[in-house]
Amino acid sequence: MSRLYLRIYLAVFGSLIVFALLAGLSVFAGWLLEEDHYNPFPDRAGEIAERILPASKTPEEIERELEFWQERTGFAFILLAPDGVVLAEAGELPRRFRIDRIRERDGPFWWPRGTFGLTFEDGRKLVAIRPRFGRPTSRSFGFFAILIGIAIAVAIAAYPVVRQLTRRLERLEQGVAEFGGGNLSARVDIAGRDEIARLGKTFNTSADRIEALLLAHKTLLANASHELRSPLSRLRMALERLPGSNQGTAQAEIARNIEELDQLVEEILLASRLQAGNTGMLKDERVDLAGLLAEECAAYDAELNVPDGSDIIVNGDARLLRRLIRNLLENAARYGGDAGIEVTAGLGAGEAWAKVCDRGPGVPEDEREKIFEPFYRMKQAAESKGGVGLGLALVRQIAEKHGGRVRCLARDGGGSCFEVRLPVHGA
Amino acid sequence: MPRILLVDDDDRLASMVADYLRGNQFDVCHAETGGQAKVELQKQTFDLILLDLMLPDTDGITLFRELQSQPSVRTIPVIMLTARGDPTDKVIGLEVGAEDYVAKPFEPRELLARIRVVLRRGERAAPMSDILRFGRLEIDRGSRVVWVDGEEKQLTSYQFDLMLAMAERAGRVLSRETLAGLAREDHHSYDPALDRSVDVHIARIRSAIEDNPKHPRRILTVRGAGYVFAKAQH
Numbered sequence: 001m002s003r004l005y006l007r008i009y010l011a012v013f014g015s016l017i018v019f020a021l022l023a024g025l026s027v028f029a030g031w032l033l034e035e036d037h038y039n040p041f042p043d044r045a046g047e048i049a050e051r052i053l054p055a056s057k058t059p060e061e062i063e064r065e066l067e068f069w070q071e072r073t074g075f076a077f078i079l080l081a082p083d084g085v086v087l088a089e090a091g092e093l094p095r096r097f098r099i100d101r102i103r104e105r106d107g108p109f110w111w112p113r114g115t116f117g118l119t120f121e122d123g124r125k126l127v128a129i130r131p132r133f134g135r136p137t138s139r140s141f142g143f144f145a146i147l148i149g150i151a152i153a154v155a156i157a158a159y160p161v162v163r164q165l166t167r168r169l170e171r172l173e174q175g176v177a178e179f180g181g182g183n184l185s186a187r188v189d190i191a192g193r194d195e196i197a198r199l200g201k202t203f204n205t206s207a208d209r210i211e212a213l214l215l216a217h218k219t220l221l222a223n224a225s226h227e228l229r230s231p232l233s234r235l236r237m238a239l240e241r242l243p244g245s246n247q248g249t250a251q252a253e254i255a256r257n258i259e260e261l262d263q264l265v266e267e268i269l270l271a272s273r274l275q276a277g278n279t280g281m282l283k284d285e286r287v288d289l290a291g292l293l294a295e296e297c298a299a300y301d302a303e304l305n306v307p308d309g310s311d312i313i314v315n316g317d318a319r320l321l322r323r324l325i326r327n328l329l330e331n332a333a334r335y336g337g338d339a340g341i342e343v344t345a346g347l348g349a350g351e352a353w354a355k356v357c358d359r360g361p362g363v364p365e366d367e368r369e370k371i372f373e374p375f376y377r378m379k380q381a382a383e384s385k386g387g388v389g390l391g392l393a394l395v396r397q398i399a400e401k402h403g404g405r406v407r408c409l410a411r412d413g414g415g416s417c418f419e420v421r422l423p424v425h426g427a
Numbered sequence: 428m429p430r431i432l433l434v435d436d437d438d439r440l441a442s443m444v445a446d447y448l449r450g451n452q453f454d455v456c457h458a459e460t461g462g463q464a465k466v467e468l469q470k471q472t473f474d475l476i477l478l479d480l481m482l483p484d485t486d487g488i489t490l491f492r493e494l495q496s497q498p499s500v501r502t503i504p505v506i507m508l509t510a511r512g513d514p515t516d517k518v519i520g521l522e523v524g525a526e527d528y529v530a531k532p533f534e535p536r537e538l539l540a541r542i543r544v545v546l547r548r549g550e551r552a553a554p555m556s557d558i559l560r561f562g563r564l565e566i567d568r569g570s571r572v573v574w575v576d577g578e579e580k581q582l583t584s585y586q587f588d589l590m591l592a593m594a595e596r597a598g599r600v601l602s603r604e605t606l607a608g609l610a611r612e613d614h615h616s617y618d619p620a621l622d623r624s625v626d627v628h629i630a631r632i633r634s635a636i637e638d639n640p641k642h643p644r645r646i647l648t649v650r651g652a653g654y655v656f657a658k659a660q661h
Contacts, residue, residue, distance in 0.1 A: 226481050229510040230437050233532040237443040240535040262532055290600040291655040294647040298657065301642065306652035309602065318598070322659070 005166035012162065013155045020147035027143060049118060052079065052126065059088055066090035075128040078102075082123030093129060102127050168196050176203060184211040221273055228265045232258055267390040270323065271374065274397045282401060283317040286425055289352050290345055292322050300329045302341035302356075312345055312352045313425040316402045324398040327391040328356040328418050335378075336360035336415065351404070351421045359415040368408040372396040395420070429546055430454045430472070434464040434490070435479040435508065444477075447535050453542070461485040465493075468500055475546060478525075479508045491525060504545045508533075540576075547577035559594050562660035564636060564645060566594055573636060580635045585610060589625070590632050593646065593656035602653040629654060 051065050066077040067090045076091030084103040102117060102125065109117040114130025168191070175188030187207060188200045236258050239251060289312040290304070297304040306312070314321070332341045336358025345354040363371060363378065370376050374393040395418075399406040404422035411417045431448060435441045436459050445455040456473070458464035461484050464476075476494070480487035487507055494500045504526040526545045529538050544563060557569040565574045571587055573580045582590065592609035593601060601609070603625045610625075633640045647655050 225510045229531045230440065234437070234440045234443065236532040237440060237447065237535055241443060241447065258532060288599045288655070290649050290652055291598040291658070294600065294649045294655045295598075295657040295659060298642070298644050298647045303650065304648075305650040306600070309652045311600065318658075 003166075004169060005163050008166065009155075009159060009162045012158050013151075016151040016154055017148075020144070020151045024144045024147055048126065049120065052120075052124075063088040063090065073128075074131045076131065078127045078129075080125040080127070082125075087124065091129075091131075097129065165196075172196060172200050172203070175200075179203075179207050184214060221269060225265065225269050229262065232262055232265070264390070267394055271390055271394055271397065274394070274401060282320070284315055285318060287314050287316050287318045287321055288312065289314050289321070289354060289422070292318065292325055293343055293345055293354060296322065296325045296329055297341075297343050299326075300333055300341060302329060302332075302343050304343045304345070306345050308346055310347050312347060312354075314352050314402070314422045315425050316422070320398045320401065324395050324420065325354070325356075327395045328420070331391055331395075331418070332356050332358040332360070339415075347424060350424060352424045353419060353421045355417050355419045357411050357415060357417040359411075359413075362410060362414060362416045363408050365410070371408060372406070392418075428452055428454045429474040430456065431475045431477060431542070432456050432458060432464060432467055432473045433477045434458045434461070434482065434487075435477070436460065436481070436483050437479070444535075444538070448539070448542075451539055459483075461490040461493075464490065468494070468497075472499075473503055475542060476503055476505045477508060477542075478505050480510070504548070506541060506545060544577050548574075559591075561594070561597065561645070561657070564660055566591060575636055575638075582632060582635055586628050586632050586635075589628050590636070590646075590656075593654065597656045598658035600649050600652045600655045606654065625654075 048065075048069055052062055057065070062079060066079065066088050069075070070077055070090035074091075076089075076093050078089050078093070078099070079087040080099075080103065081087050086099070102115075105117055105125075107119050111117075116128045116130075118126045120126065172188050175186055178186035184207070187204050190197050190200045190204070236255070239254055239258070242251060290306050294304050296302075329341060329343075337360040339359035342357045343354065344357075345352070347353075367378055371378060372392050372395070375389040376393075377389050396406050399420055399422065402422050404420060406418060406420045409417045409419055429452075431453050433441055433445060433448075433455055435444075435457070438457070438459060441457050441459075445457050448455045456467055456471070458467050461482050464478075467473075478487045478491060482490065487509075491505060491507075494503075494505070507525045507528040508531060509528055510531045526548070527541050529541055548565070557567060559566040559568065563576045565577075567573070568591065571584070573582060573587065573590065589606060589610040592606065606625050610628075629646055630640075633643050633646055637643045637645055645657050645660055647657055649655055
């Protein structure tokens, strides 16, 4: 059962029912054990026999005697003559009492339903019949009904109380869920001083700290780009103003390093923004993947082929997808040899796919997953080729943010292919 | 000598930029804050504003909007200086109506080229909405003219329509049939003789607007699918 209030409620209700049953049973047992009702006939048989025995007693006297005992014990009595004629009677006999069966018996006997028989020396038979529980049973049934009625009344009264308790839990849960869903300013209302209130307070304190932390992180991200690039801009500007020719190799090297640092700053900031799960930055627009591929391929002189000529439309953030494609092309241009990059794209199985293939040395099988880890560098890759190993990690992050995936495959005839699969628009 | 107002709180960078621009025959005035920039704008007139997005007292976008509300200042073209990847980057810069943007760290020569293009543009008074701009390429839908680096390029009416149809759908791959259909639809006096082959016209357009028609960067071929007009151009 998933609802806590139902569980608590059923526990309360169940224990009420058990209580009612036990109470009923104990009352019933008490009634059974009560002396007035529990009069084993044989205990008194001697006394009764003594009074009835003298043959001198007139039938009236005997009848009075039996009536007296009937009143005292609640048993019904019949006195039979040896020939089976009823001499005296007291009390009401059960409706289906069969007197002829008693006539057949001799000596003391006991029937399971509470009929006791005695045969006196002179042949008379005294039969005592325990009263049926008709009346008391219906009375205890009424008692049961009252108990169950009380239980139901308590159950109905308990419902709002239990509901009230768990509603506070639910509100707490809603607050936590809202916070978890990204609304960092969400807090829960605190009422009372019980455990739930304390839990709420603890949550609010934690939320305050998380919010402060994330705010600091956000501020850092927002300013880091500007702050890190200011010195780079000054460097670039100062380099331009160095005396001497602009074609100097030293100057070109410095310019290239500034460019690389700039790329690194951008990639690190983008990676940490993506990791922060800042979904606000992720736009959801219709993007023509083939169009993006074409634009980026042009910059790398790579050939784009869309064999089936279909429209390849995906949902996502065009800037991030452009970065994904550019990183794959950059990777192929850097490590993929000089044979040229081939890019294909198409649709299949509800997915858009793009493949960036090169004729480079290829990636050994045990490294094909590792190369997507941040800052991973292949064993034989030369440091001088540049790149810091964030490019492919970003590719994977962006693909996953778009509900897609990326993998590295071996290419027939040498080299490797990077395949990206993204859900198509409307899927 | 064109007068440029440089608004940037990084005075070490600003002094180098100012020196560089002065060395290239520009008159540069430097303002470190938004407030100072407004004071300078009241004192004198400028031909162009270089506006950094991050200022100590305000941000570039807010300042830009304030300047746009003053009739005397509104006509001055603005180039935004941004840091690439900033939350407030080029997209916002161009959305609010800046003429262009340059991402830091910029190549000084690139900045110079952008300034020159924007200043050359300055004379035209076409409403912004009628001009499609892709980096250094501009298409004026009203007067049906295309410029690259502020220089007018010659296209036939049909070719202009074909290019415009593509540019209006920049970033989308369009098949030859779609393109032929679109250009015909937009073309008021359709002449079947002109509709020989989309490829021929594309080649003509490329030779007019591409920096290097052998390595096109504006109209790109997607083998098997058609052509796409690049959204991000330089």
